Amino acid sequence: MKKKLAVVLLVVILAISLPCSEARAAEGITWRQSDTGIWGGDIRALAIDPQTPSTLYVGIYGGSGVFKSVDGGASWSAAGSGLAVPYILSLAIDPKAPSTLYAGTYGGGVYKSVDGGASWSAAGSGLPSAPIIRTLAIDPQTTSTLYAGTQWDGVYKSMDGGASWSAANTGLTARWINILEIDPRAPAKVYAGTAIGVFKSVNGGASWSAVNSGLTGTRINTLAIDPKKHSATLYAGTDLNGVFKSSNEGASWSAVNTGLTSNRIKALAIDPKAPSTLYAGTDAGVFKSVDGGANWSAANTGLTNFVKALAIDPQTPATLYAGIDEGVFKSVDGGANWSAANTGLKVSNINTLVIDPQAPLTLYAGTDGGGVFKSVDGGANWSAANTGLTNFVKALAIDPQTPSTLYAGVVGGGVFKSVNGGGTWTAASNGLTNLDIWALAIDPQTPSTLYAGTQWGGVFKSENGGTSWSAVNVGLPMTHVTTPAIDPKTPSTLYAATDGDGVFKSVDGGTSWSAANNGFPYAYVNTLAIDPQDPDTLYAGTWANGVLKSVDGGTSWNSASNGLTAFDNRTLAIDPQAPSTLYVGTDEGVFKSVDGGANWSAVNNGLTETRINTLVIDPQTPSTLYAGTEGGKVFKGQWSHSLFLPLVLR
Numbered sequence: 001m002k003k004k005l006a007v008v009l010l011v012v013i014l015a016i017s018l019p020c021s022e023a024r025a026a027e028g029i030t031w032r033q034s035d036t037g038i039w040g041g042d043i044r045a046l047a048i049d050p051q052t053p054s055t056l057y058v059g060i061y062g063g064s065g066v067f068k069s070v071d072g073g074a075s076w077s078a079a080g081s082g083l084a085v086p087y088i089l090s091l092a093i094d095p096k097a098p099s100t101l102y103a104g105t106y107g108g109g110v111y112k113s114v115d116g117g118a119s120w121s122a123a124g125s126g127l128p129s130a131p132i133i134r135t136l137a138i139d140p141q142t143t144s145t146l147y148a149g150t151q152w153d154g155v156y157k158s159m160d161g162g163a164s165w166s167a168a169n170t171g172l173t174a175r176w177i178n179i180l181e182i183d184p185r186a187p188a189k190v191y192a193g194t195a196i197g198v199f200k201s202v203n204g205g206a207s208w209s210a211v212n213s214g215l216t217g218t219r220i221n222t223l224a225i226d227p228k229k230h231s232a233t234l235y236a237g238t239d240l241n242g243v244f245k246s247s248n249e250g251a252s253w254s255a256v257n258t259g260l261t262s263n264r265i266k267a268l269a270i271d272p273k274a275p276s277t278l279y280a281g282t283d284a285g286v287f288k289s290v291d292g293g294a295n296w297s298a299a300n301t302g303l304t305n306f307v308k309a310l311a312i313d314p315q316t317p318a319t320l321y322a323g324i325d326e327g328v329f330k331s332v333d334g335g336a337n338w339s340a341a342n343t344g345l346k347v348s349n350i351n352t353l354v355i356d357p358q359a360p361l362t363l364y365a366g367t368d369g370g371g372v373f374k375s376v377d378g379g380a381n382w383s384a385a386n387t388g389l390t391n392f393v394k395a396l397a398i399d400p401q402t403p404s405t406l407y408a409g410v411v412g413g414g415v416f417k418s419v420n421g422g423g424t425w426t427a428a429s430n431g432l433t434n435l436d437i438w439a440l441a442i443d444p445q446t447p448s449t450l451y452a453g454t455q456w457g458g459v460f461k462s463e464n465g466g467t468s469w470s471a472v473n474v475g476l477p478m479t480h481v482t483t484p485a486i487d488p489k490t491p492s493t494l495y496a497a498t499d500g501d502g503v504f505k506s507v508d509g510g511t512s513w514s515a516a517n518n519g520f521p522y523a524y525v526n527t528l529a530i531d532p533q534d535p536d537t538l539y540a541g542t543w544a545n546g547v548l549k550s551v552d553g554g555t556s557w558n559s560a561s562n563g564l565t566a567f568d569n570r571t572l573a574i575d576p577q578a579p580s581t582l583y584v585g586t587d588e589g590v591f592k593s594v595d596g597g598a599n600w601s602a603v604n605n606g607l608t609e610t611r612i613n614t615l616v617i618d619p620q621t622p623s624t625l626y627a628g629t630e631g632g633k634v635f636k637g638q639w640s641h642s643l644f645l646p647l648v649l650r
Helices: 020-025
Strands: 008-015 028-035 043-048 056-060 066-069 088-093 101-105 110-113 121-123 133-138 146-150 155-158 177-182 190-194 197-201 220-225 234-238 243-246 265-270 278-282 285-289 307-312 320-324 327-331 350-355 363-367 371-375 393-398 406-410 414-418 437-442 450-454 459-462 481-486 494-498 503-506 525-530 538-542 547-550 569-574 582-586 589-593 612-617 624-629 633-640
Touching: 043 307, 043 320, 043 327, 056 088, 101 133, 146 177, 190 220, 197 220, 234 265, 278 307, 285 307, 350 624, 350 633, 363 393, 363 406, 371 393, 393 450, 406 437, 414 437, 437 481, 450 481, 494 525, 538 569, 538 582, 569 612, 582 612, 589 612
Parallel strands: 008 633, 043 088, 088 133, 133 177, 177 220, 220 265, 265 307, 350 393, 350 612, 393 437, 481 525, 525 569
Antiparallel strands: 008 028, 043 056, 056 066, 088 101, 101 110, 110 121, 133 146, 146 155, 177 190, 190 197, 220 234, 234 243, 265 278, 278 285, 307 320, 320 327, 350 363, 363 371, 393 406, 406 414, 437 450, 450 459, 481 494, 494 503, 525 538, 538 547, 569 582, 582 589, 612 624, 624 633
């Protein structure tokens, strides 16, 4: 989240002192750190102690994983000791023993703490391999019973406090579970909000049936149940179609969206003492209804947008908390006014880094919640460069011919453009029908031509420097495009890496696409890199299958992962002067290959944060590289041919 977090500039010092093959074996990286400037963040979950509401927890996607406050959000401290996977998507507190809590992670399953977050341990045999736990729910009457909703494997149930789990998917045709809600009055009734609608179980997950009559939006992000004793009312928040209400336990639904200016609902919360009052967290902030959803009004004074989590004080419902990309905000007057509650909360993600090709000491960092930061001294110091820019910057691209021109891809905000080196930004999204921008690429020969990769909207192209855009998706599934990559010698040839559909290739500037997946064992591709001297050679960093290499322009692929132990391979960088040297940033740090991917070795000495989101190489001095991490730090590395030489840190 936003505030001024310190970039943590860490200095890689790569050294080599021996020639040829002996020298290769001696390669190593030492990392050092200095703090001066970046804040950002990504709050995915909020949980309040029902017995002591001044105690609350936030789940962070990255960094320390969990933070805890014991003073109602006035100050926070890290509470992630023992979390081997600090990508937290969900939290749940035992209502009878609030020192016991559970955290659902991305790729690491469920973790449990029995001491209020002081320490954590993995909970659970019986879960699938590397499960993504998007939601957790605890039976309020029998708290040893809990449910986990996964991203790919449906629902799992534990009856022994997370010690063991079993699948609970009979009748559940959806396997992507966004939210689970248990009826507090009849805990055998469980509702699942999924990617294809709402499912209901009346027997504790033993079997499920769809309950979607009247739901015109079936991608369900959140559910909320009226807590009144005899109520049959529940609400569903959808991804694109607003809020729906059911007064008969899901048998039928109707839209309740009057006054909502955003229909992308990420969170719902009901006042436990006055259940006709409820709140919706959206990409346009918080909305409030006092008549059971019949009418809504914005409740955003002092609050910035894109609310992903909401929590209400169960004892004092006028006090509520919102988790957004910039941290935690608190209201003590039922949402009328909000103020930041972030002291001590350091939760930054560095999503992307770019270097000025003409002045390599100038670089830019795109963050979760903190927008763009700029350094003009090789990363020693940073300052915010956000005027006119919204916050969740997933992608940056710099004009190679006019480096003062930059583009930023914003999740939920589209594309922004700066023509003065990040001094000011203006929206450049005309024609974009999908504003979730995850990747950008610029034609190196004609920089007014650029491409934007979106989440679930495919690829968009601009031929006038972002003034207007049009979709270029013929032959391309409307998928999550993680990386567009352009052939540097023939820019009409480009590739799109996708999260679930493999690699696609276009030879006509995006007009048409065809799959380029022969030899791909797995379809989840995080990143692509093209050899600048031989564009038929390209590399793909994948989730779960290492690095793959093609030497025929994507016609066929082969594994290039010997020595690479990481599961999640997120970013690739190729030495522009010696393209057989390349780096991959992973969930286990940085790996280096000096033989075109045939062999890899870890280069992590001193790297205190090993979850790497982005890598860039200085184009003029390729021995200098930068790594941006999940925890909000930037590391800088320099290769010496004789000895380790630490850089002066400020």
